[in-house]
Amino acid sequence: MASPRAPLPGLALAAAFLVLAALPLLLGASNYLLGLLISALILAGVALAWALLGNLGGMVSFGHAAFFGVGGYASALLAGKLGLPVLLTVPLGGLLAALASLAMLPALRLSGPYFALAILAYAQIFRILATEASSLTGGAAGLQRYPGLPTVFGLDLASRPGAYALLVALVALGCLAYAAIRRSALGLALRAIAESEDATRVVGVNSVLLKAWMLALSAFITGLFGALNAHIIGFLEPDYAFAGSWSVLPIIASVFGGYRTVLGPVGGAVVIYLFDQVVAKGLIAVGHQILLGLLLVAMVLAAPNGLLGLLERKGGARAGA
Amino acid sequence: MPEPMLETADLRAGYGHITVLWDLSLRFRAGALTAIVGPNGAGKTTLLRALTGLVPHRGTIRLDGQALSGKAWDLAERGLVMVPEGRMVFRDMSVEENLHLGAYPRRCRADLGRNLERVYGLFPRLKERRHQAAGSLSGGEAQMVALGRGLMADPRVLLIDEPSLGLAPVIVQEVFGVIRRLKEAGTTILLVEQNTRMALSVADDVHLLRGGRVRLSEAAAGLDLDRLHDLYFAREQAA
Numbered sequence: 001m002a003s004p005r006a007p008l009p010g011l012a013l014a015a016a017f018l019v020l021a022a023l024p025l026l027l028g029a030s031n032y033l034l035g036l037l038i039s040a041l042i043l044a045g046v047a048l049a050w051a052l053l054g055n056l057g058g059m060v061s062f063g064h065a066a067f068f069g070v071g072g073y074a075s076a077l078l079a080g081k082l083g084l085p086v087l088l089t090v091p092l093g094g095l096l097a098a099l100a101s102l103a104m105l106p107a108l109r110l111s112g113p114y115f116a117l118a119i120l121a122y123a124q125i126f127r128i129l130a131t132e133a134s135s136l137t138g139g140a141a142g143l144q145r146y147p148g149l150p151t152v153f154g155l156d157l158a159s160r161p162g163a164y165a166l167l168v169a170l171v172a173l174g175c176l177a178y179a180a181i182r183r184s185a186l187g188l189a190l191r192a193i194a195e196s197e198d199a200t201r202v203v204g205v206n207s208v209l210l211k212a213w214m215l216a217l218s219a220f221i222t223g224l225f226g227a228l229n230a231h232i233i234g235f236l237e238p239d240y241a242f243a244g245s246w247s248v249l250p251i252i253a254s255v256f257g258g259y260r261t262v263l264g265p266v267g268g269a270v271v272i273y274l275f276d277q278v279v280a281k282g283l284i285a286v287g288h289q290i291l292l293g294l295l296l297v298a299m300v301l302a303a304p305n306g307l308l309g310l311l312e313r314k315g316g317a318r319a320g321a
Numbered sequence: 322m323p324e325p326m327l328e329t330a331d332l333r334a335g336y337g338h339i340t341v342l343w344d345l346s347l348r349f350r351a352g353a354l355t356a357i358v359g360p361n362g363a364g365k366t367t368l369l370r371a372l373t374g375l376v377p378h379r380g381t382i383r384l385d386g387q388a389l390s391g392k393a394w395d396l397a398e399r400g401l402v403m404v405p406e407g408r409m410v411f412r413d414m415s416v417e418e419n420l421h422l423g424a425y426p427r428r429c430r431a432d433l434g435r436n437l438e439r440v441y442g443l444f445p446r447l448k449e450r451r452h453q454a455a456g457s458l459s460g461g462e463a464q465m466v467a468l469g470r471g472l473m474a475d476p477r478v479l480l481i482d483e484p485s486l487g488l489a490p491v492i493v494q495e496v497f498g499v500i501r502r503l504k505e506a507g508t509t510i511l512l513v514e515q516n517t518r519m520a521l522s523v524a525d526d527v528h529l530l531r532g533g534r535v536r537l538s539e540a541a542a543g544l545d546l547d548r549l550h551d552l553y554f555a556r557e558q559a560a
Contacts, residue, residue: 185421185430192411192422199409201375203470204397204426 013263013308014175021168025161034160038232040273041167045225047250047257047265048174053218054259056187057211058194059108060116062247063123064222067097069242070126071223072230073137079231080146081136087150090227097223098216100126108211111197120247127242142237149231163232170228171266174221179262181217190214249273252292256299258306267307272296326351326509327372327401327478331380334371341367343533344380349478349526354500354510356524356541358517360553363530365513366406369480372396372511373403384477398426400477406486406513408467412456416447419455419466423473432475440469443499461492468499479503480511485519497523517553529553 024037046064053059075093078084084092103125107118130137137143149157149166156162181187189205200207226246230236249272250265257268272292280288303310327349335341341364349355357365371378374393382389389396411419420440424433441448444465450458455466464484471479481500485493493516501523504510514520521527521541529537529552536552550556 185425188414188418188421189425192414195411195413196409199405199411200422201393202373202403202405202409203422204394204402204474205422206392206394 014172017263017266018168018172021172025165031160034164036274036277037270038160038163038167039277040270041164041171042225042229042232043249043253043273044171044266044269045167045174045228046222046246047253047269048171048178048262049218049221049225050250051254051259051262051265052178052181052221053214054254055194056181056190057214058111058197059211059215060112061119061218062116062251063119063121064218064250065242065244065246066119066123066126067100067219067222068226068229068246069130069238070100071097071226072236072241073130073143074223075227076143076146076230076236077136080143085150086147086231087152090224090231093227093230094220094222094224097226098220100223101215101219102212104215105212108208108215123242123247127238130238130242137238140238142235142240144235146234147231148234149228158232163228167228170224175262175266182262186210252296254306256296256306258308258310260305261308264306264308271307326385327511328383329372329380330383332368332371332378332382333380334367334376334378336367336376341533342371342378345530345533345535347528347535347538349509349511351509352507353525354504354512354523355526355528356520357511357513357528357530358520358549358553359530359536361515362532364533365530366482367533368530369403369482369511369513372480373401375403394426397474398428400428400475402471402474402476402479404467404471404479404481404484406482408460408463410455410458410463410466410470412454414455415452416455416458416466417451419470420447420473423470426474429473429475433473436473436475440472443472443502444469460487461489461495464488464492464496465499468496472503476508478509478511480513482513483515484512485514485516493519517549531555 024034046068050061050064053061071093074096075086075089078089078092079086104119104122107115107122110118131140149163151157155165157166182191189200190210192200193205193207193210197207226241230241253269253272254265256272257266258264272295275295276288276292280291284291299306329345329347332345333340333342345368357368359365367376370376372382374391374396378391384399384401389399411422420437421433424430424436429436446462447465447469450462455463458466468481468484484496484500488496497519500510500512504523512520512524521544524541527537527539527541527544528535529549531552537549
């Protein structure tokens with residue numbers, strides 16, 4: 001299929017990302033640094049899911065915290081109360097988040113800001129549910145007696161290097177799935193929906209059905225990372241698992257990194273998370289997020305296509321010289 | 322008279338509380354080019370949009386005797402394919418991606434390569450511009466993309482809405498040349514056109530709509546133009 005984006009730079013970028021990802025392990029990074037990177041990769045997974053929904057289907061979501069929280073709570077409860085293995089409950093957490101997204105189906109006929117507002121309200125429902133259904137979730141006091149990640153084939157996933165490796169693999173898998181969908185006939189139709197839903201009806205695309213699939217897929221990925229996060233952190237409470245920051249930070253990461261690309265949201269998540277935790281927190285202990293806002297504004301002004309767009313432009317200029 | 326390929330019975334359609342089409346019962350012959358003419362606001366575009374499921378309707382639409390569901394994606398799957406007014410091409414996508422999207426119905430995906438060659442044969446200029454964004458094309462070229470995209474769906478009935486809109490006369494001639502070739506190749510075509518003279522030059526049958534009702538249904542050959550004009554401008558009422 002003809003695409004204006006050549007595949008080779010994409011492959012080169014993917015290879016560069018994997019080498020970068022392997023570096024902390026090869027150089028024996030401290031547990032502190034690995035912990036930061038693990039959190040950054042959780043954010044990267046959610047940012048990837050958010051950008052997928054925006055690019056393939058044209059839906060801007062302000063409510064991904066709902067899927068993140070549902071995935072986390074579902075996996076923690078299934079493992080903690082029913083004793084199911086964590087390797088099973090994590091994908092089940094994703095599935096339940098996808099199931100939760102079905103409640104959004106009536107909103108799929110809305111477009112643009114109306115969809116964004118509907119999903120914003122929708123996300124609140126789940127935070128309230130998690131708080132009020134206290135016999136199941138522990139309510140506002142939270143949930144903490146549930147197992148962590150297991151050891152698989154001698155690799156202790158609960159250790160920092162183990163969790164890091166697992167997250168790198170899953171983020172890479174998510175990128176591959178996203179890229180594969182985008183290149184398919186389905187992906188072409190989905191990009192067309194993002195451009196003009198009316199015109200896609202003319203060519204016979206069942207746009208509501210395709211959008212529902214993308215919402216469910218995005219919710220699944222978000223729930224999966226929410227579940228992983230729950231088992232890595234070992235503690236859940238409604239105000240944390242459903243925090244608005246799980247909706248907002250993926251947007252900032254995607255826009256910063258380049259939301260139209262596959263790797264942009266991932267790179268953006270790592271950069272903004274490290275910047276926020278290492279640089280901004282060091283400068284201003286309280287209210288450090290304000291620097292994140294300034295960083296985003298600077299990026300949008302300097303390079304509207306984000307970090308990846310900026311790299312491509314510099315790369316293109318060098319190749320042309 | 323041979324069994325018509327597409328027919329409507331008591332077709333009523335509109336927008337919200339406003340009814341545009343009043344119980345139309347029309348027949349469209351297989352292999353023929355039927356021109357739908359009439360003044361502004363007659364309901365021509367609404368008729369095509371009802372036939373392709375883009376506006377809801379009451380009454381029945383039958384293709385080869387089978388009633389249709391009215392869902393746009395299902396109608397495209399059955400071969401009712403629209404080339405919409407104002408082209409509606411995907412501006413950010415390349416010419417070729419637009420054409421690929423035309424082949425979205427499952428029925429025609431296997432023939433994508435063959436249909437693409439056919440479209441490029443009809444419109445060599447599109448082949449030259451295959452990687453160019455459709456939004457950067459001229460009006461005539463965009464109309465060719467819209468027509469080509471319709472052909473990619475292997476239409477059983479091709480519904481073309483105002484193909485001459487906003488085009489230079491020489492481009493209109495070119496577009497109608499292609500429409501004539503499609504008709505000669507046996508495609509069943511419904512053509513809505515403001516330019517009645519151009520429409521009659523290629524039509525086999527003519528339906529005249531005014532005020533959402535059929536005023537005349539006849540073969541184009543031997544059509545009394547004075548009568549057509551009288552009906553078009555509602556002169557019989559004035560007289």
